[in-house]
Amino acid sequence: MPTLSENLVELEQKFWRALVDQDTETATELLCEPALMVSSHGAMKFDRATYRRMALQGPTVVTGFELLDMDVTFPSNGTAIVTYRVKQSIRPRTDATVQVQEMNDSSIWVQRGDRWQCAMHTETPVQTPTKH
Numbered sequence: 001m002p003t004l005s006e007n008l009v010e011l012e013q014k015f016w017r018a019l020v021d022q023d024t025e026t027a028t029e030l031l032c033e034p035a036l037m038v039s040s041h042g043a044m045k046f047d048r049a050t051y052r053r054m055a056l057q058g059p060t061v062v063t064g065f066e067l068l069d070m071d072v073t074f075p076s077n078g079t080a081i082v083t084y085r086v087k088q089s090i091r092p093r094t095d096a097t098v099q100v101q102e103m104n105d106s107s108i109w110v111q112r113g114d115r116w117q118c119a120m121h122t123e124t125p126v127q128t129p130t131k132h
Contacts, residue, residue, distance in 0.1 A: 103125055
């Protein structure tokens with residue numbers, strides 16, 4: 001039987017698969033309402049309808065991913081923080097040019113009844129070391 005940490009890793013992977021498959025219903029069901037995101041685009045709070053609109057009409061789509069160095073921490077009962085590095089392939093919605101990005105990500109999952117939902121996600125580009 002999988003551990004709770006393994007279940008949360010699987011939920012994170014399920015969300016990423018939903019992004020690649022453009023399966024907005026699965027992704028939306030995994031989100032709290034409202035949910036938060038912090039990225040290079042700033043901080044935002046959104047409801048499920050707004051997320052669905054962003055997923056269907058946003059300027060970029062995710063075409064692939066690899067989650068690495070995953071770790072799960074439980075700061076309290078019913079709260080989990082999943083941290084990892086991701087290699088994500090993205091492309092403009094109107095173009096076939098794929099770009100690979102490497103990010104450091106974290107997601108905060110909260111337990112609501114018998115379900116876990118993502119309340120907040122952050123992503124920060126991995127910095128390449130500068131040569132001196």
